Amino acid sequence: MLGVCYYPEHWPQDMWQQDAIEMRALGLTYVRLAEFSWSKLEPQEGTYNFDWLDKAIAVLAEQDLKIILCTPTATPPKWLIDKFPDILPVDINTGTTRGFGSRRHYDFSSENYFRESMRISEVMAKRYASHPAVVGWQTDNEIACHDTTHSGSDNAKHAFQAWLEKRYGTIESLNEAWGTIFWSMEYQDFSQIELPILAVTETHPSHQLAYRRFSSEQVVRYHDAMIAVLKKHCPEHFVTHNFIPMTDTQADNFALAEKLNFACYDNYPLGRTDLFFADRDTDTFKRYMRTGHPDFASCSFDHVRGISKDNFWIMEQQPGPVNWAHHNPRPLPGMVRLWSWEAVAHGAETICYFRWRQAAFAQEQMHAGIKRVDNSKSVAWQEIEQFRDELAETEFDLTASVNSSVAMIMSTSNQWVTEIERQGDSFDHQLVEFEYYSALRQLGIDVDFVSPNADLSSYKLVVVPCMPIVDKVLISALEASPAHIVFGPRSGAKTEELTLAPELGPGNIQRLIPIKVESTETLRADCTMPILYKGASYSAGRWNEELAIGEGVKTIARFSNQQAAVVQNDKITYLATLSDVEFLRVLLNDLAVACGVKTYLLPEDIRLSQRGQFGLLFNYSAQAKRVDLGASEQLEFVLGSEEVAPYSLSIYKRV
Amino acid sequence: MLGVCYYPEHWPQDMWQQDAIEMRALGLTYVRLAEFSWSKLEPQEGTYNFDWLDKAIAVLAEQDLKIILCTPTATPPKWLIDKFPDILPVDINTGTTRGFGSRRHYDFSSENYFRESMRISEVMAKRYASHPAVVGWQTDNEIACHDTTHSGSDNAKHAFQAWLEKRYGTIESLNEAWGTIFWSMEYQDFSQIELPILAVTETHPSHQLAYRRFSSEQVVRYHDAMIAVLKKHCPEHFVTHNFIPMTDTQADNFALAEKLNFACYDNYPLGRTDLFFADRDTDTFKRYMRTGHPDFASCSFDHVRGISKDNFWIMEQQPGPVNWAHHNPRPLPGMVRLWSWEAVAHGAETICYFRWRQAAFAQEQMHAGIKRVDNSKSVAWQEIEQFRDELAETEFDLTASVNSSVAMIMSTSNQWVTEIERQGDSFDHQLVEFEYYSALRQLGIDVDFVSPNADLSSYKLVVVPCMPIVDKVLISALEASPAHIVFGPRSGAKTEELTLAPELGPGNIQRLIPIKVESTETLRADCTMPILYKGASYSAGRWNEELAIGEGVKTIARFSNQQAAVVQNDKITYLATLSDVEFLRVLLNDLAVACGVKTYLLPEDIRLSQRGQFGLLFNYSAQAKRVDLGASEQLEFVLGSEEVAPYSLSIYKRV
Amino acid sequence: MLGVCYYPEHWPQDMWQQDAIEMRALGLTYVRLAEFSWSKLEPQEGTYNFDWLDKAIAVLAEQDLKIILCTPTATPPKWLIDKFPDILPVDINTGTTRGFGSRRHYDFSSENYFRESMRISEVMAKRYASHPAVVGWQTDNEIACHDTTHSGSDNAKHAFQAWLEKRYGTIESLNEAWGTIFWSMEYQDFSQIELPILAVTETHPSHQLAYRRFSSEQVVRYHDAMIAVLKKHCPEHFVTHNFIPMTDTQADNFALAEKLNFACYDNYPLGRTDLFFADRDTDTFKRYMRTGHPDFASCSFDHVRGISKDNFWIMEQQPGPVNWAHHNPRPLPGMVRLWSWEAVAHGAETICYFRWRQAAFAQEQMHAGIKRVDNSKSVAWQEIEQFRDELAETEFDLTASVNSSVAMIMSTSNQWVTEIERQGDSFDHQLVEFEYYSALRQLGIDVDFVSPNADLSSYKLVVVPCMPIVDKVLISALEASPAHIVFGPRSGAKTEELTLAPELGPGNIQRLIPIKVESTETLRADCTMPILYKGASYSAGRWNEELAIGEGVKTIARFSNQQAAVVQNDKITYLATLSDVEFLRVLLNDLAVACGVKTYLLPEDIRLSQRGQFGLLFNYSAQAKRVDLGASEQLEFVLGSEEVAPYSLSIYKRV
Numbered sequence A, B, C: 001m002l003g004v005c006y007y008p009e010h011w012p013q014d015m016w017q018q019d020a021i022e023m024r025a026l027g028l029t030y031v032r033l034a035e036f037s038w039s040k041l042e043p044q045e046g047t048y049n050f051d052w053l054d055k056a057i058a059v060l061a062e063q064d065l066k067i068i069l070c071t072p073t074a075t076p077p078k079w080l081i082d083k084f085p086d087i088l089p090v091d092i093n094t095g096t097t098r099g100f101g102s103r104r105h106y107d108f109s110s111e112n113y114f115r116e117s118m119r120i121s122e123v124m125a126k127r128y129a130s131h132p133a134v135v136g137w138q139t140d141n142e143i144a145c146h147d148t149t150h151s152g153s154d155n156a157k158h159a160f161q162a163w164l165e166k167r168y169g170t171i172e173s174l175n176e177a178w179g180t181i182f183w184s185m186e187y188q189d190f191s192q193i194e195l196p197i198l199a200v201t202e203t204h205p206s207h208q209l210a211y212r213r214f215s216s217e218q219v220v221r222y223h224d225a226m227i228a229v230l231k232k233h234c235p236e237h238f239v240t241h242n243f244i245p246m247t248d249t250q251a252d253n254f255a256l257a258e259k260l261n262f263a264c265y266d267n268y269p270l271g272r273t274d275l276f277f278a279d280r281d282t283d284t285f286k287r288y289m290r291t292g293h294p295d296f297a298s299c300s301f302d303h304v305r306g307i308s309k310d311n312f313w314i315m316e317q318q319p320g321p322v323n324w325a326h327h328n329p330r331p332l333p334g335m336v337r338l339w340s341w342e343a344v345a346h347g348a349e350t351i352c353y354f355r356w357r358q359a360a361f362a363q364e365q366m367h368a369g370i371k372r373v374d375n376s377k378s379v380a381w382q383e384i385e386q387f388r389d390e391l392a393e394t395e396f397d398l399t400a401s402v403n404s405s406v407a408m409i410m411s412t413s414n415q416w417v418t419e420i421e422r423q424g425d426s427f428d429h430q431l432v433e434f435e436y437y438s439a440l441r442q443l444g445i446d447v448d449f450v451s452p453n454a455d456l457s458s459y460k461l462v463v464v465p466c467m468p469i470v471d472k473v474l475i476s477a478l479e480a481s482p483a484h485i486v487f488g489p490r491s492g493a494k495t496e497e498l499t500l501a502p503e504l505g506p507g508n509i510q511r512l513i514p515i516k517v518e519s520t521e522t523l524r525a526d527c528t529m530p531i532l533y534k535g536a537s538y539s540a541g542r543w544n545e546e547l548a549i550g551e552g553v554k555t556i557a558r559f560s561n562q563q564a565a566v567v568q569n570d571k572i573t574y575l576a577t578l579s580d581v582e583f584l585r586v587l588l589n590d591l592a593v594a595c596g597v598k599t600y601l602l603p604e605d606i607r608l609s610q611r612g613q614f615g616l617l618f619n620y621s622a623q624a625k626r627v628d629l630g631a632s633e634q635l636e637f638v639l640g641s642e643e644v645a646p647y648s649l650s651i652y653k654r655v
């Protein structure tokens, strides 16, 4: 289904009805309201003004549009900040207060803000609990965006000390767990412990990890409390949240999503591609600057499907150029439609576009909407119409699930470990995971992202690109799973407290394959070296491990000095290096085939996704490309054909 | 005429007389004194010491040198800072106080400093009002240099709040004008408004623009008050100021210069070239590292002539290597002479060199002077002699005006708009304007820089490279002018308050040409694309607009996807993209010719300027180059010939 | 002899005995203990716990290992910081306090910390003064590391004011010495003087130099006091310190080492190469990423031998990958042995490895040890065994001196001058000095680094790459020395107070060669130009001087514009430019030969060092290389042959 983000408070009331009629005409079902509207809802302390919102809902409901309301907590009003200045967060890199004047100016450890947030949420929830047009809630907005998970405030420090006391019980046990004997960091009391910021040189990694865990839990605590308020007063409504890319929250995304009915993603393919690939050379960058990288948005879709209950929503989708990346290109014609279908292919049930009409003022005035500032229709309008009609014509089942036999394990705490202990500047956790994902996607393989606690019994192949902390529970789950497991380097090398595995890397994984990491090195990304696999040479070396190999382990790829680069037994394939994507593609194809996972020989820039009975072929290039899907199944094309048009897609149905 | 900046207080008194005699011998007329000398003039509060200055003036006057005095306010002494610590400005990027120990350590919003500055200015003005040798005053020094226009102090905040109240009257009208409803930024009272700094993420653009306007007005308020003090007590003296490049003041330069008798420029071609072209590759950079870019200093000359009453002065000119750029090359032999002539060609009446003798101590000890530390003469000496003699021999008329039929409109507030809303990192306001200017100069066209309020009735061609805010008054002036108008992209796209034009870009310009900007994109500078004009291909794309075109508008250049890149009607040419300089040169040549503006086919690195009866040809290359000036006029060479010598110039006179 | 850094407090007590037995088996003589252990030695104020250390010493002593104890002052415990918060230093770039949580969190100007440091040192010294196993002391650890020499604290400010008063006597004499008249910086009282930090723009260079001198003296004051405590109570023990690279201390290293029995160096060839060559292109960088640059570690060895009494020790040597560089490669097989021999070749008497066993926890858990976390032996173990055996087999005399006839003068105060007044971004003091050193080393020349006050009577050639401040005492010493002197550009250009030499550069050197520097320029490193020497062309130009040349001076190399690039008389060769290393190699070869210094034609990547009767040839390349040593002496190879194996060495003995 389709929806839109709408800010009636930005427009004269006499435009609302026409807007509603046009939304209906475009085929929208949902309208998201009230995000960022606290100062309008409560212009002074305790003085509420819901008239405008009541009216806006009424006008929209008259056109049978369903309303999703937002708690307005991403933007506390100035009077509230002035009353409780401790709401403002403190920058952990400079120690200065991060002031009022933009958004997300709140500290998750401010008890004043916690209380005020729940109060305004409750006021809204009570008011609209039984409104017939209101169907659900979005909590806050893009929680943790703008690096707000971490605050260097006194509030944070004291909450951290209490959290540490709860986690470790005694100061002796904290000293022991972290190894504070190093550099005389032993504590006598929890009240002595500072935040691990602004020190002379790098702070203790266990201290840093604890601070990240604490900060994440503060976000979850806040978010869960808000969900509870909404669910208590609005038991009939769904509660969701619009997530930014997983690596940016710096919080445990599985925990954040746990109490939600489902998760949403805010999808900005061009802005994200611009930021993520900013250091690429002209040719590599230019190629996707107006389409987005074929795997970048998809990867986030699969991430968010992973933290959602089953399928997910797109709560915001880019309908044209945005305003916040280094450069903000226009999508190529057809891309708004293509991105919508790509989201659907990966499990989206509803696509909401951001925003109905471009705002004429403030920070996002250069952010395109479906309608322009002069109320004319932007090019996105027609693409949304086309998408709407194709959804109907293909009879696409938006309730179907994505059924994947390949899982990748993701975990924020392991991301933290690699950020705290980078060891080589060329090791980028997000890129490492992305390269594995991209290799799988180039093979036409659908991927589930799962948590380390997930049930793995239904997978044939489980891929773990980067997971330093692997506990024994996971080892048991992996043992129990029928899947073959692929581990990238660093796997299992650390304990829960970010100390080295006492038995050396890959730590607990040694229970599954008898190997030991005898040394580790990191190299500059431009100073890599060849590895050999089945007679062909690939490039590797940003991270290299020297392995000692036990019985039953064979070496299937070698460095040029003959050391093992990839080793294997029946259960496990372990990569002792970070290679190029090409090698991952070849290796994972061999492993997938061996596990009975079907792979495809897709032309460059073609991607295939399957959902329910449907298969979708996407073409991110300027040339039409013919895809050979093999003769194994009987397929019927309901949109396009095996010859996929440029910047377009084809859809087939299994008969 | 010639002059010099002299700091007698840096040298033993017994050197002064010989210095004066040598100044006279060099042909100098003016000597600037007392800059930065507050601690010498008033070593303790209220204890004045003018003896040394009186003596210095007397020694110089004896050689018939004329004195320009400076108010010493760019360097408040330590005792004053200690008495009024609120004089120190606050860094807007860090929130830390910018301390004593260099220069310009004052906050334009400190009332204590305002009062003290006017006091010392008045003391000086009264003392020297009727001194026969004193002819004029320089206010302060390089006002606003070192990013001092903006301060994050409490003084600034409170003054800003008062300024806002004065500008907007009621808080409701401010909320409305800015659109504070966005992100719940609505205010109930002016006292709630913070400076738009140090927030969690980007602050409101209207808020930022207001802060820049306020800050600029604080500078102007301060400067105007100082001018008033000087004019009150010294009605016979001129009052001027030595400006840094216009884009660096972050203030309204037209306003700053309005009350002055004329404006001065501090000309450092090599230092400025080093900074402005710092990101260029070896070949592009090396070529001009010892000459300065042929158009960079000239552009500033024309800027300053634009804010001056008619002609202008050079108050400081580089006589050798300086000390403050990333790298500080030596000028090639002949360049000190060439730069002096180049300034004259663009309207300079007087050239003062900085400084008489290189200082042996402090921050600028590596900054060359006309004389060296050991009192020997540097190579600049001979070049100044040559310039002096050539001025006489050519009988150059230093009172003549530059008469241009082409104007470029410049405006600091539009520079602010593009800095506040960059939208693409590759959009650099200064570079955009410079590229248009350079294209015109390569055609031998003299350029007037004018304010948006200027009388445009005498121009044949008006070029507006980048002016997002175009109000209706300017539209009327443009309509009334006989000139053809060239607008670059972004023109007219914004309202006075930095919101989007409600009728879309180019906003009010739509009255002159019926086009609408339907979308805007920005691209990386290395990811541009071809545009086609008259069968030839050029490169463009850092900023691209998608145009809807009304009646009577023809498309004269297209993007490779056939969209309009440049459109035109009789009155207006509108560029919907940022192109390379080559395209601008070709297009502007066609437009100039069509408007009856004479253009020249100049060899590479040759520039032509005309002033009064004289034409000056400058050669920035190592090869002699022959220039064909056409047969339209009768010319007589008074210096050199059509064959312009390397790193030299030729001068002709119209007969 | 061999030794190791050991932290028994990081390991269960029941491992200690086995460790000691294995140390003995590896052939170690020394064990360094107690570094960073303050919180273990004094867990609460005044409550001491030496039991663990007594036991550890006893266990080690039982295996005849000799103990070096460290004062634990690099890591004050948290309870001490909480009691005296003024111990924490203040960041001079931001003004924020540098907090607890890592190491070196102390301010050299905190009197509280001074007193507490001497107290804990005295407690330890008294306790172990007569322990038979304890042979010596290491003060603190890597003093001044992590930019801790400079603090922006109030303590520092007041101590600086007192230091200034002591140095200058009266405020008038300070004003005169610095030239505070410039920019009205005149002071009336020492109490007005701020630290030269956080100002609006660059602060006064003389002020900066004074602050660096003061800060250096604060470090020396602290260090000398600690040495005095140790020497008073432990007259039989040696006292030493483990230095980081000289340029990183920002302190006078000769002064720091003066009261020590000998100096030590902490040798991390790969980490240091990664940082120092970080901006190099792929080919240049990759070549040495796993060997270290052939001259970088050697240069530090020679530096530390220079500040030591005769020979020196390596207190820490990298046995595998480290954790703190941008990238942390594994040493190539053989490099741990090669580095050990390289240190010996340059005068090391003892090599201690850091550390016995890799720590499983805290900041350095990715830093390799001789033993791994699981107590297995890393590859370093065998290389140390090999080195130990080769030392014995070759009967290498570790007490022999390095006898060099070539000296380079080094001086921290001259490093400061070039850092304070960079003048061109491409001027890097450390690189300038390194390039001269590398050129000499490529010629097989051993180099002594000496202080400006050294006795120069035994040298044939003295090289001064960069020494702006050259006083008359040094001029006399140079005159008295039989050596030919080579000066790089900038030499002698400044006075003691960082003002320009009044007679122009090279200042006092003009007594030795009649030349004057008439102007100076700096160029981008990629914009250099040719110089001609003996018909061949080389590249130069990052720093260029224009020379006026007096009688008896000949020009031996010229710029392409015919100006003098290198000039010479019998006593002096003066380079007026910074050239490439190739030119330095050719020129220095010619000069060395002329002075009777033997040079060698070594293949690329081969280095030769001589110590006592031994000559050592090192091969940093992957190919075996044959070296022709000439027929002048009778040599006998005691290890390897003239054909030096890849990544290996050969040793010969003069018979």
Ligand SMILES: [Zn+2]
Pocket: A142, A266, A316, A354
């Ligand atoms: Zn959003």
Ligand SMILES: [Zn+2]
Pocket: B142, B266, B316
């Ligand atoms: Zn100046």
Ligand SMILES: [Zn+2]
Pocket: C142, C266, C316
């Ligand atoms: Zn160390």
